[in-house]
Amino acid sequence: MTRVLVVGNGAREHALAWGLLRSSAVDEVVGAPGNPGVATLGECIDVASDDPAAVVALAKQIDASLVVVGPEGPLVAGVADALRADGRLCFGPSADAARLEGSKAWMKDLLVTAGVPTARHATFGAGERDAAREFLSTLPGGYVVKTDGLAAGKGVLVTESLAEAFDAVDAYLSGRAFGAAGATCVIEEALTGPELSLLVLCDGTRAVPLPAAQDHKRVGDGDTGPNTGGMGAYSPVPFATPDVLDRVMAQCVAPTLAELRRRGIEYRGILFTQFMLTDSGPKIVEYNVRFGDPECEAIVPLLTSDLYAHCVESAAGALTTPVTAAPDACVSVVLAAPGYPTATRTGDLIEGVEAASDVDGVVVFHAGTTLDSGALRTAGGRVLVVSAVAADVAGARERAYAASARITWPGVHYRRDIAVQALS
Secondary structure, eight states: OOEEEEEEOSHHHHHHHHHHHTSTTOOEEEEEEOOTTGGGTSOBOOOOTTOHHHHHHHHHHHTOSEEEEOSHHHHHTTHHHHHHHTTOOEESOOTTTTHHHHOHHHHHHHHHHHTOOBOOEEEEOTTOHHHHHHHHHHSOSOEEEEESSOOTTOOEEEESOHHHHHHHHHHHHHTTTTGGGGSSEEEEEOOOSOEEEEEEEEESSOEEEOOOBEEOOEEETTTEEEEOSOSEEEESOTTOOHHHHHHHIIIIIHHHHHHHHHTTOOOEEEEEEEEEEETTEEEEEEEESSOOTTHHHHHGGGBOSOHHHHHHHHHHTOOOSOOOBOSSEEEEEEEEOTTTTTSOOOOOBOBOHHHHHTSTTEEEEESSEEEETTEEEEOSSEEEEEEEEESSHHHHHHHHHHHHTTOBOTTOBOOSOTTGGGGO
16 A cells, blocks of 8 residues: 655645646555645645654554655754654655755855855844845845745845835844744845746755746736735746756756755755846756745646656655656646735635636646635635646636636635746
């Protein structure tokens, strides 16, 4: 009996569970804690996903053949380390390796040491407000202020306004904005060019890319409004040519993994590479240590190779199965609750998910939902992700938006321009 434990409760974890079950080698998936969508695929067991001992105990209880850790929080907390110490195969990096996402300052230091191209930047802590303001004033225009620690994808301000950047630094370093996560912040010059996501399978020494994707971070059409955890994604990306991806792998991913090994850190899992195509070539915006969300929901439906085999081989340190994908496109649209991302309202009744799923080529992944006496209700900012596969981006967009229109709750909102740049 091959049973896979998927740790996490978002749309990414729903998509991973769905993709793993497509493997003929997998008999069951178990969500920890999962969500109503994962529950349609297998059992969900309530567990504190960032408690290493609790996750290990559950993996023992169900005799998991593989544990796939979805979110960054459990990885930073050392869940993968605890599982490996118990002799379990775990897809996900160690706590040391997870510092690539857990500390942007540490990640930037590693990039500089490894010679990886990235934006001009500096790090500031509490009590360094004046120095941070002085550094901002030296930048040529276009400012990025990031929390050093984890902030659920929301700890990044990108602005053309120096005054707004000053205010952000004050709010971050004082702890008003993000508490301890922002008490140290990284300030960068704003890069210009299209931003892309490349998810790379790693086994400690080898690295194999999955199809590239493009995320849409801001809440509103035309990239307006505040940053979110992601409002939609699509894959493949027309301008992510083989030459571009080869350069990213050679100039960014390979030296990053080499520097990690030099520091005695073996990286096993997904290295989520976010880079910008600048006039001087690709530059790393940041790394994440898990599947992107919603990039995962746009990539997994396209895979024709075995996701379970990829995860097992990565966890075991022996990637051999070639990555293959359908010659199609996938567009994923995030449906959000009213007020997201600043003052989210939850508890609204969701209708139309089954009708949306009836659209050809569509899968609806649950992100922030809950069952209340059998009724599906909103339980988070990003509520559902509608992913549609078709022969090309135009067809996938048409299907994704036709399906999204069938889902309703009071105040539902979503961007109407996901993947539109791929059509021009």
